[in-house]
Amino acid sequence: MEYVQARVATLHDFADPLPPAPTGHTAVVVPMTEREHGRQAADRVFRTLERLAPARVVVPLRAPAERVPRIREWLSTYDLTLDLLWCDGPRVGDLLADAGLDGDRGKGRDVWLGLGPATEEEFVVVHDADTTTYDESFVRRLLFPLTRGYAFSKGYYARVEDDRLYGRLFRLFYVPLVRALLDGTPHPYLRYLDAFRYALAGEFAATADTARRIQAPRKWGLEVGTLGDAFDVAGFDATAQVDLGTYEHDHRAVDGSAGLSEMSRSVGETLLRSVVERGVDVDFDTLPERYRATATTLVDQYALDAGFNGMEFDREHEREQVKRYAAAVQEPTSPDDRLPAWADAPVAAEAVTDAATADVEAVVDxxxxxxxGRDDD
Incomplete structure (x- = not known):
């Protein structure tokens, strides 16, 4: 246990706190894909939310049409004020296309769709549905700083399970990349990125005004993109990070379309674009090698830490991952895929909700x- 304060206010789990929080004025956004449907982790999340009784729960769903009716029926079993936003319906697609917002689908786009209606409440909390250790303290802890004048709150936790160190994309990609950049220039934005104990955590809370000003990347760069907007809106003085204690959820493979290598490209693109946009002078010719050197040192430190705790640690496997992630350390060249902040969006959140509801009703009908056995005579 430690009690060190970072450059942003850091709230620690000293005594398993369950602080008071304005859940009755809060919308909780829980993005889901079809794979979470009916699983024990998701059931735990929604059962816990029943006890918390937030003002509303918004579930942006990415799933094929044939799965939507069963998922809606399952969600209806929970005693919650719940809005199901099917993100892949034709009416939603047409609405976004007409507004010039069509494009790639991904977690970032789903969360963005959920943030629109969620910001009708005073506070917004966002977290995933695959957390096996979820309890009501998560939402309460994330909300607590917002009742004390803070505008943005980020969750953190140690990714330690089964006597192994996880959180590989954060440990082996994000941290060494930010440190390599910071070694080149002490820019305030880089110091902000470096302040977070687990910057790639998906759990955050924000005031509605802050949430309306988030420009969400469409895919896996969501967490980094959110931090960029939080820096602009909240800055050091109005940002907090909160210890969520024990936290376990699904692990990803390195390879595959949703693997860590693919995620590193999205995260790297978003991070480096945000850095350049904020005036940081980056030497992209030397950055990949500086990243690898910093990451290799960290691997040795993690190996020492794991050995100290009697944990398994595959040093060579981690070094191989560093080599794979290094391919994502390059100057951003792809088009900016961010969706507009809801404060400036060319489409109304209510229109998205109405379109998603109509899409769900149509596929259920x-x-x-x-x-x-249906008799239409």
């Missing part, structure tokens, strides 16, 4: 009409 179609499923019922095709059900065996």
């Amino acid at each position: 179609a499923t019922q009409a095709e059900a065996p």
Whole structure:
């Protein structure tokens, strides 16, 4: 246990706190894909939210049409004021296309869709649905700083499970990349990025005004993109990070379309674009080598830490991951895919909600009409 304050206010789990929080004025955004449907972790999340009784729960859902009816039926079993936003419906797609917002789909786009209606409440909390250790302290802890004048709150926790160190994308990519950049220039934005104990955590809370000013990247760069906007809106003085204690959820493979290597490209693109946009002079010719050197040193430090705690640690495997991630350390060249802040969006949040609701009703009606044994005479 430690009690060190970072450059942003850092709240520690000294005594398993369950602080008071304005849950009755809060919307909780829980992005889901079809894989979370019916799983024990997701059930735990929604059962816990029942006890918290937030003003509303918004579930942006990415799933094929044939899975939507069963997922809606499952979500209806929870005693919650819950808005199901099917992100892949035709009406939502047409609405975004007409507003010039069509493009790649991903977690960032889903969360952005959920933030629109969520900001009708005073406070917004965002977290995933795959947390096996979820309890009501998560939402309360994230909200607590917002009742004390802070505008943005980020969760953190140690990714230690089964006698192993996880959080590989953060440990082996984000941290060494930010440190390599910071060694080159002590820019305030880089110091801000370096202040977070787990910058790639998906759990955050914000005032509605702050949430309306988030320009969400469409894919895996969401967490880094959120920090960039938080720096602009809240800065050091109005940002807090909160210890969420024990935290366990699904692990990803390094390879594959949703693997860590693919995620590193999205995270790296978003991070480096945000750095350049804020006036940091980056030497991209030397940055990959500086990143690898910093990451290699960290691998040795992690190996020592794991050995100290009697944990398993595959040093060579971690070094190999560093080599894979180094491919993502390059000057951003792809088009900026960020969605506009809701404060400036060319589409109304209510219109998105209405379109998503109509899409869900249409696919449910179609499923019922095709059900065996239906007599339409």
